[in-house]
Amino acid sequence: MLLTRKSASAAAAPSRLSGGLAGILANTVDRRAFLKRSGVTLGAGAVAAQLPFNMIGKAEAADTPAETGKVEVRRTVCTHCSVGCAVDAVVQNGVWIRQEPVFDSPLNLGAHCAKGASIRDHGITHDSHRLKYPVKLEGGKWKRISWDQAYDEISQKLLAIRKDSGPDALFVVGSSKHNNEQAYLLRKWVSLWGTNNCDHQARICHSTTVAGVAQTWGYGAMTNSYNDEQNSKCLFFLGSNAAEAHPVSMLHTLHAKENGCKVIVADPRYTRTAAKADVYVRFRSGTDVALLFGILYHVFKNGWEDKQYIQDRVYGMDKVKEEVMAKWTPDKVTEVTGVSEAEVLNVAKTLAEHRPGFIIWAMGQTQHNAANGIVRASNILMLALGNVGRSGGGCNIYRGHDNVQGATDVGPNPDTLPGYYPVFVPGSWVHWSRVWNVDLPWLKKQYASEAMMGKPGMTVSRWIDGVLEKNDVIDQDPNLRAIIYWGHAPNSQTRGKDMLEAMKKLDLMVVIDPYPSASASMFAMVRQEGAYLLPVATQLETEGSVTASNRSLQWREKVIEPLFESRTDHMIMYQLAQKFGFADQLVGKKDGKQNIRLVKGKGGMEEPSMEDTLREINRGAWTIGYTGQSPERLQAHMRNMHVFDVKTLRARGGKDAKTGYDLTGDYYGLPWPCYGTAAIKHPGTPNLYDTSKHVMDGGHTFRALFGVEKDGVNLLAEDGVCSKGSDITTGYPQFDHVLLKKLGWWDELTDDEKKEAEGKLWTNDLSGGIQRVVMKHGCSPFGNAKARAVVWNFPDAIPQHREPLYSPRPDLVEKYPANDDVKVLWRLPTLFKSVQQKAVADKTAEKYPLILTSGRLVEYEGGGEETRSNPWLAELQQDNFVEINPKTAADRGIRGGEYVWVSTPSGAKIKVKAKVTEGVGPDTVFVPFHFSGWWEGKDMLPYYPEGAHPIVRGEAVNTATTYGYDRVTMMQETKTTLCQVAKA
């Protein structure tokens, strides 16, 4: 019997589906149409023709009847993480009215997480929480000013500081949300200003990865792709909560799992990712090296290592084995990590029996005080299993921001010029000044001295100490006096209370950001004057390329014009450069030549062409193969996503209808390295170091970056180990003009190439001839060497477990101490052991008995100002909270949903709500890091510029986090410190 009597009548309305589909589909939505609807069954035009108008569209375009407005579909890429999800934006009368999934994208197949599915909010203006016009802080209030006034005052102040204190008194915090071209221009901009004091989110994201991984085998990047997980047998997540941080990557992960791939998650928290795992291991935060070497112990003990692979392609594994077998016996592993021998053995066995496999990590490994060792221990484990350099195996390192990979590759790093050319090598400057068409002697004069030009700058994690430290202990003449926050949140850096002190002392803070509000409110809380905020366009309001975590580049079309009074980042760079007198150098204008054309931007004002900027990158970034990805090739990929295979990312065929470009054989987005010029059509490298393919098919070897031998031991690959089709079947060093001549390949260069290549290496031959000829012979331009299990040039040649500075196990500190203090590291004195020993002496672990760790939520990104300003996201999580175990809560009289105080040894305390859950153990609490807008219990709303406060505000965990940095890269410790929790 039915509850309803009129079920079959359906009289109230005619069939929507049949009506709507008449003439479009033969029958109802079939499976194929369901899975792959867009593009195949309905062209963009057909979609557009049926579009109804939109409420927002009407409000925004009141003077134009909406029905007659031209409807266009523009293809862009989500700006919220490194997966690189494509978005089709439907635009009418210049207003973004709808968003459609791009089923053709091989990266995300139309899928989105909460952030991607709500990205259209960026185009909504009637309830926008963005900064809408330039403002300055005057008498403690934010006052609206014009762009001209802002430029005049900012440039006068900066030039005065420069005159008094030199160019190093400025620190520029760039952005991993800039596209490649902007990030690249910003590094150039900072160089033209005359300092290396610049940095961006990568420092506090994956700097330890980039350093540790590059020092192991050549390139500091994800070895394979998210897609390649579908070819894997085992995925070991250690330090990644992908389900929240990279949700769409789980599409590939879960697909792999359903086809028999084992998923292991090791994490102090039982995360959403762990909930999908076959094996979950809970271990103590910050003991990753012990856990990894504990696993390795069982691998060696049972003879599960790939002996032939190690013999052929790995240096120093014997030394690691000795150390592991002696130091990391199961009892010691259990003592340090809290994981039983059986669990560790189970992980080792699962990894050994399911090859190829990946280890996957994100901030869980990188944000520790000895993280350079943690990431290398991960590399070593994969090398021991023979997993690296093949499809389905390797180190899948999940980057955070949408373009943190690209900004690291070509953007504002304090120690490198674009393409990882080190600032301390004079040849780097020779190379880039040639590419930039800038006079090198002039450039040298911009710097305080040649010594400062060759000295890596300070890091974003420590700029506050650049302001606060005594002048005689810092390794540059002036203290920092001015800071530009150019697309970076302040609450993502640790030691918030110290940051506030630094802000009190600054002469000038300029924030250039669509949502500058966290910086603004902190500054206004303690200052009356001294800050300017400039509204900038988002990546949806400009065009340019963006590099996903898998090294694929995608080209974003501009969806809408810059909203309100905002201008694009590159326009602001150019206009400020005009004020400082280096606008011509910024666009490479000299001797009747100009590298980067100026094109009309907002309001008819000029800005550097993004396409030309990419072409300039193409002409210079040879080291990492950012040379073959011309704008034309990338744009052809964006128009023809459907030809790329999801499992291999390779185009089986296809011609771009617009340009006639033949896509056959290209990997999607030409993942770097894409060597040579665009003309030679290198297809990109989907999986690094994969010798099973020819170099011109994306094959590869390990890089010869560390010489040919060490203490008499061969560092090059053993005989017979080379990439497919290589004319040289032994190991070989990197290529230069001498080697080419020795091999008799020199005459294969054209005359023009010879002229340029004479005296050059594969990295600075601007003709690309050396790379072209070398690859024709099937060789990797960077040589064919072994990966290094021992990185002898690091403080810890073999990775060491080092207890956190604020260790919950003071009894282990003596055995596993932090590094020694360093007098000068990245221009600043840096403490390790002394902080740790003081914490032991003060019995800090008794006063603060709980481990405080922090991490991501799916709804928000980074510092969170942008995503907490989006109502569709803000509604999902309206309070910051602390995850606390039922026992820990009960012992403290805390009930779920109540406010509690979390206090730390820094002296700070934050007020958050208690979320009582078994997801954390009784010794650990977790606080997400995306919140700001409260300060130690107080709402900072009065300090925000009017109308530019996020919808949801909360306590920033980094107000309370403590001192602690990686010995190599100055990565900050956010994952392991101590705290106490008490009822508020």
Added chain:
Amino acid sequence: MARMKFLCDAERCIECNGCVTACKNENEVPWGVNRRRVVTINDGVIGAEKSISVACMHCSDAPCMAVCPVDCFYRTEDGVVLHDKDLCIGCGYCFYACPFGAPQFPQAGAFGLRGKMDKCTFCSGGPEPDGSEAEFKKYGRNRLAEGKLPACAEMCSTKALLGGDGDVIADIYRQRVTVRGKGSEVWGWGTAYGPPQAKPAAGSKS
């Protein structure tokens, strides 16, 4: 004729809330009204945590439709349960009848008066002409009329949430269960009538 259904694959749902914001975005649903939400049960309990996305299930024999005193519900030929906001009196009976908590009531007025009921339309609007302004304002987007499926299912991050012709999504789901050898136990006979091992073993005397 197709019968439209949603099915959320709990083996794949990661509570990313993409479906929730896709719905908000496409239909411009106001703050506080949640046509779709993701529920996680046994949050943090090792081995027991599951997430699932829930909205109106467009029941074949819909309780809301049975209890509505003004008869504002109707079912389309595609099996989508829709309602007429011009008839709705905001009484809330449907909310009590619905096993999924689908009906939503925007607050209207100073005393928290219930407004007209709002719920998932399977992205297929309401009684007004397809694609009209009036339809969009009252019910949101009509994607079915455009030959598209609901935004939530189309954008699901892991393809956990399937939406479309019931026969088609059943096929997709069946294939997944076959490949991975599990997942169906959250639905169906086993759940309703107990696991198979609770029954007497075949051939045993009882």
